[in-house]
Amino acid sequence: MRGTEAACTELIRLVDKFPEREWLKWTLDEARAIARQEAWRPLDPKVVIEMAEEGRKRVAESESGAGQKAVRRAAILTALPVEYQAVKAHVLEPREVTHEQGTIYHIGSFVADSGSWEILIARVGAGNANAAFEAERAISYFKPAIALFVGVAGGVKDVKLGDVVAASKAYGYESGKDRSTGFAPRPDVGESSYSLLQRAEAVTMNEDWLGRILGATKKRQPQALVGPIAAGEKVVDANRSDTALFLRDQYSDALAVEMEGRGFLKAVHANEPVRALIVRGVSDLLSGKAAADKAGWQDQASRNASAFAFEILARLTRSPRDHLKGHGREHKGIGPLSGAEQFLPPPLLFADAHPGGGIFHADELRDRTG
Numbered sequence: 001m002r003g004t005e006a007a008c009t010e011l012i013r014l015v016d017k018f019p020e021r022e023w024l025k026w027t028l029d030e031a032r033a034i035a036r037q038e039a040w041r042p043l044d045p046k047v048v049i050e051m052a053e054e055g056r057k058r059v060a061e062s063e064s065g066a067g068q069k070a071v072r073r074a075a076i077l078t079a080l081p082v083e084y085q086a087v088k089a090h091v092l093e094p095r096e097v098t099h100e101q102g103t104i105y106h107i108g109s110f111v112a113d114s115g116s117w118e119i120l121i122a123r124v125g126a127g128n129a130n131a132a133f134e135a136e137r138a139i140s141y142f143k144p145a146i147a148l149f150v151g152v153a154g155g156v157k158d159v160k161l162g163d164v165v166a167a168s169k170a171y172g173y174e175s176g177k178d179r180s181t182g183f184a185p186r187p188d189v190g191e192s193s194y195s196l197l198q199r200a201e202a203v204t205m206n207e208d209w210l211g212r213i214l215g216a217t218k219k220r221q222p223q224a225l226v227g228p229i230a231a232g233e234k235v236v237d238a239n240r241s242d243t244a245l246f247l248r249d250q251y252s253d254a255l256a257v258e259m260e261g262r263g264f265l266k267a268v269h270a271n272e273p274v275r276a277l278i279v280r281g282v283s284d285l286l287s288g289k290a291a292a293d294k295a296g297w298q299d300q301a302s303r304n305a306s307a308f309a310f311e312i313l314a315r316l317t318r319s320p321r322d323h324l325k326g327h328g329r330e331h332k333g334i335g336p337l338s339g340a341e342q343f344l345p346p347p348l349l350f351a352d353a354h355p356g357g358g359i360f361h362a363d364e365l366r367d368r369t370g
Helices: 005-017 022-039 045-064 081-088 128-142 194-204 208-212 242-250 261-269 289-294 297-315 339-343 346-350 362-369
Strands: 072-078 092-098 104-112 115-123 146-155 164-172 176-179 182-185 188-191 224-231 256-258 275-284
Touching: 005 022, 072 081, 072 128, 081 115, 081 146, 081 297, 104 128, 104 297, 115 128, 128 146, 128 261, 146 261, 146 297, 164 194, 164 261, 164 297, 188 261, 194 224, 194 275, 194 297, 208 297, 224 261, 256 275, 261 275, 275 289, 275 297, 289 297
Parallel strands: 072 115, 072 146, 146 275, 164 224, 224 256
Antiparallel strands: 092 104, 104 115, 146 256, 164 188, 164 275, 176 182
């Protein structure tokens, strides 16, 4: 009978004997397809649960150090030396490493209750173009799960000196068309990663992050906010300058202005699934910048922003994206999938179920099957 094991064996013999007869090959392919269809049986739900729990166990062993330990990595970019030093102060045993093209980084570790991080620190200089180029290079070299840009900014609205802004998005405010009737903006917008914004929102809801500020602090306790910022190529040094007035008119929800965030987000966006967030400390309020710098607000704002950034890392729990590449079929520290497990899509093993999606988390399968 066509599709039986005996029929397939006989067809293989005939194909070997008469390789020039294409119709025999087609018949063999059809017989094999019928055989697979006849032999297929759905997996018992209890077997699926056992395989899913085995996958969980492998991840847990990988995280706890059994086998090859999975390492979480974060790249932190800064523009100014004062920002670089503020970040570096949170990193244990930073060591200098040099990219083959000459870029110098420091790499060290950061340890928190949720686990440890390997941290790369880069100083990229001022400007969106520099930030984009150096972010691309750092990501390619270090392969981080998360990229942060940490530094200072000028406050535009609703902020005071020393406050911290986690950027929900960055406006590239210099994008537009210069017409005879004036400049017409064409907004260029980049967004920080959703999961990091959620964590930033959570961090702003209490004052734990203040305990991470290193060194002496000013009398006023800083506040932390999540909201838009603007990024251009100018140092804005006056409240009534053309740029300041333009920002308030065209980007009226921007809390702060800086010079690197839009380029940084653009580079990270091109390197999914790396997640991105910008964290800025307010070092001036546009007017009186020289006096604020002289009073030490750049240093204070840098240390505040660094404290907030490392509180975010400290409170991030491990996620599948810290272990998986692509769509999840490769796992750091976990051996190749075997047997029927290879036919299970990764969400069954590692992700929460989508309601009504047809693929369930192991707990939900257990509830449904008893």
